[in-house]
Amino acid sequence: MYLKKLKIGNVELENNIMLAPMAGITDLPFRIICKEFGIGLVYTEMASAKAIYYGDEKTKKLLNIEGEKKPIAVQIFGSDVVAMKEAAKYVSSFADIVDINMGCPAPKVVKNGDGSKLLTNLKLAEEIIENVVKSVDIPVTVKIRKGWDEKNTVATDIARIAEDKGASAIIIHGRTREEFFSGEVDLDIIKKVKESVNIPVIGNGNIFSEEDAYRMFEYTGVDGIMCGRGALGNPWLFRNIISYLKTGNKSQYQPSPQEKLNVILKHIDLEIKEKGEYTGIREMRKHISWYIKNMKDATKTRDMINRIEDRQELENCLKEYFKSI
Numbered sequence: 311m312y313l314k315k316l317k318i319g320n321v322e323l324e325n326n327i328m329l330a331p332m333a334g335i336t337d338l339p340f341r342i343i344c345k346e347f348g349i350g351l352v353y354t355e356m357a358s359a360k361a362i363y364y365g366d367e368k369t370k371k372l373l374n375i376e377g378e379k380k381p382i383a384v385q386i387f388g389s390d391v392v393a394m395k396e397a398a399k400y401v402s403s404f405a406d407i408v409d410i411n412m413g414c415p416a417p418k419v420v421k422n423g424d425g426s427k428l429l430t431n432l433k434l435a436e437e438i439i440e441n442v443v444k445s446v447d448i449p450v451t452v453k454i455r456k457g458w459d460e461k462n463t464v465a466t467d468i469a470r471i472a473e474d475k476g477a478s479a480i481i482i483h484g485r486t487r488e489e490f491f492s493g494e495v496d497l498d499i500i501k502k503v504k505e506s507v508n509i510p511v512i513g514n515g516n517i518f519s520e521e522d523a524y525r526m527f528e529y530t531g532v533d534g535i536m537c538g539r540g541a542l543g544n545p546w547l548f549r550n551i552i553s554y555l556k557t558g559n560k561s562q563y564q565p566s567p568q569e570k571l572n573v574i575l576k577h578i579d580l581e582i583k584e585k586g587e588y589t590g591i592r593e594m595r596k597h598i599s600w601y602i603k604n605m606k607d608a609t610k611t612r613d614m615i616n617r618i619e620d621r622q623e624l625e626n627c628l629k630e631y632f633k634s635i
Contacts, residue, residue, distance in 0.1 A: 312527040313555035316350065316534050318510060319449025319478035321381050321406050323350035326534030327523075327551055329541060330514055331356055331385040331409065331453070333416070338374050339580030340597070343573065344541060345379050347548040350534075352382060356411050359388030359397035373401065374584070380406055383451065387411035389423040389431075394438050395445045402446040407478075410442055412468065413455040415487045426487035430458050435468060440475040449478035453514075456499045459488040465499050466506040479510040481536055491539070501530040512536050518547070520554035520561075527555075543600025545573070571632040574601050575625060587621050598628070606635055 316326040329336060329344045331353035341352040354373055361369035375382050384405035386397045398408050412435060414425030421427075428435045443450045452472040457463035469480045482503045484495035495515035504511040513532035517523050518540040526535050540547050546565050553561045565573070577597060582590035595616050602608045611631050618624045 311555075312524070313552060316510060318351075318407060318451065321449055323381065323534075325350040325552065326512075327548060327555075328512065328534060328536040329353060329548075330536045330538030331383075331411070332538050333414070335542070335596075337372070337581075337593070338376070338378060338584050339577055341382075342378060342580055343577055344545045344548060347545045348552050349548045350381075351407070352378075353409060353536075354382070354384045356385045356387045356414060357397070357401075359386045359393040360390060362386065362397040362400050363390075363393040373404075375404055383407035383409050385409040385411050385453065387414060387419065387424050389428060389434060389438070391434075391437055391441050395441045398442045398446050398450070402448045405448065407449045407451055408442065408446055409451045409453055409481070410439060410477075411453055413453045413481075413483050413487075415455070415490050420487065426455050426458065429455060429464050429468060429487065430462065432464060432467060432471060436471045436475060439472050439477055443476035450476065451479040451481060451512075452477050453481040453483070455483045456486045456496055459486050462486075463499065465503050469503045469507050469511070473507045473509050477509065479512060479533075480507060481512040481514055483514040485515060497526065497529045500526070500532060504531050504533075510534065514538065516540075517551075520550050523551040524554065543597065543603055567632045567635045570601060571628060574598060574628060578621070578624065582621060588619070591619060591621060591624055594624070602631070607631070 313325055316323045327349045329349055329352040333355045336355045357369050357372055382405055384401040388394045401408050411425055412428045419425040454465055454468050456465050465482055472480055482500050484500045500513045510533035512534040513526045513530050514536040517535055517537045523535050550561055550563055578594050581593050598615055599612045
């Protein structure tokens, strides 16, 4: 009932289950892994509009989509109207959708007036959305939070502004900036946002299981859902959500140690191809920690892995570990 194709502007998704943008996490290798579990859309990690505007090569490399299955959404952040407009133009040459980040709570982002700080300046937020929409021929989505804090809950206001200025969808994380990722997600505010606009609304926050996904759909009436932290070390979550929404039955599926090992080895291969052995192995350390979390001897194994710098040694260590389970 809730699993369906979804149109965002002129882009039709195979289904309405998405991977959230996460800084330092949703790079090309991780997006490729997650796409293999059946989701309809992936978002890149957020990229600085100013860095793109000034031609920063490191940032442009961050947006590599080579060999990636489409559609792909690229998320940009910033509070400078000109930089946001030009960055949107740049990413529109290879992305299917451009997303404006108005939800990131990180101190280093908000101190510059970017991310969720824009929720305290609706006039500037409106100007950014209007200029980005006018500058590109692809759909624009806007990712927001409930507000800056409980005294300033502006989600429905910003959603209406976004729709009025031509955005094709709203993604709403049901917490304030002040809450970061703590406490319960406010499903009521997500429901209110859904009821306040006619464009698609995607619910985000605390989706760690099939039941969480179902509850988000059932309670709020959203058009789609977006999973972030729940997918860390667990891309199988997407397959389980899709299966549950299709059949109504919880699959109880857990990957076998061999299947998990195979996915980790593929992830390592993709990271090294993308970033080289030195950086790729270091990038994989956090992912491996998530993959083996709550497994037998996970802490001891994680400590070993964090000292390994050679690909073959890393793979041998993982094979021995999974053999012992």
